[in-house]
Amino acid sequence: MQATSTLLAPSILSADFTRLASSIEIAEKAGADWMHCDVMDGTFVPNITFGPLIVQAIASCTNMIIDTHLMIADPDRYIEDFVKAGSHQITVHQEACNHLHRTVQFIRSFGVKAGVSINPATPVSVLEAILCDLDLVLVMSVNPGFGGQKFIPSSIDKIRQLHSMRLQMNPDMVIAVDGGITEENAGSVVSAGADALIAGTAFFRASDPSAAAAGIKSITR
Ligand code: DX5
Ligand code: ZN
Numbered sequence: 462m463q464a465t466s467t468l469l470a471p472s473i474l475s476a477d478f479t480r481l482a483s484s485i486e487i488a489e490k491a492g493a494d495w496m497h498c499d500v501m502d503g504t505f506v507p508n509i510t511f512g513p514l515i516v517q518a519i520a521s522c523t524n525m526i527i528d529t530h531l532m533i534a535d536p537d538r539y540i541e542d543f544v545k546a547g548s549h550q551i552t553v554h555q556e557a558c559n560h561l562h563r564t565v566q567f568i569r570s571f572g573v574k575a576g577v578s579i580n581p582a583t584p585v586s587v588l589e590a591i592l593c594d595l596d597l598v599l600v601m602s603v604n605p606g607f608g609g610q611k612f613i614p615s616s617i618d619k620i621r622q623l624h625s626m627r628l629q630m631n632p633d634m635v636i637a638v639d640g641g642i643t644e645e646n647a648g649s650v651v652s653a654g655a656d657a658l659i660a661g662t663a664f665f666r667a668s669d670p671s672a673a674a675a676g677i678k679s680i681t682r
Pocket of ligand 2: 499530
């Protein structure tokens with residue numbers, strides 16, 4: 462992997478929902494690469510956010526890549542809806558899928574990128590048999606469900622392990638990290654192997670989101 466700038470994906474969860482369009486514009490003007498959409502169902506995670514209707518509204522006002530993170534049980538039921546809503550990449554949770562390979566193929570059958578996320582308690586080894594089929598792995602560095610939580614330090618080792626696995630098996634696969642990212646810890650997360658950082662609080666609640674974005678994007682490995 463060569464030294465390229467870090468991809469930044471602001472999480473819309475931390476935006477001001479009364480001003481969704483202007484929050485998206487702030488992210489786009491700040492040079493964000495993806496718009497991260499956190500979909501929660503109140504079953505897989507203890508919180509409920511939004512569904513395809515809001516993802517569609519977000520997609521309609523930006524040219525950024527729509528990165529949909531499905532924190533929902535049995536996600537196959539809704540994948541087509543999120544594709545139609547304008548998602549360019551869809552990430553499901555390993556813990557939420559009974560037939561992960563089938564789900565990944567299903568996502569790819571619509572011509573969108575397929576990602577798999579793992580919770581903090583899930584080892585990266587569970588992805589070994591499927592790594593070659595993935596466009597993206599999303600390492601959760603907090604327990605999913607809420608923005609504004611503290612980064613779990615043991616995530617760094619998992620990112621490192623995953624990075625060495627992908628170098629062997631699927632060098633084009635993107636490693637994204639989600640939860641508790643700050644300008645302070647972003648450097649070590651990228652050094653460990655992350656290509657893309659999801660930032661809710663660190664972007665939307667920053668006093669100067671553009672400066673926060675520039676700081677994160679300037680990190681190289
Ligand atoms: C957590 C979500 C994250 C979260 C990130 O379940 O998947 O995307 O919103 O927010 P921060 O950056 O505040 O941890
Ligand atoms: Zn997320």
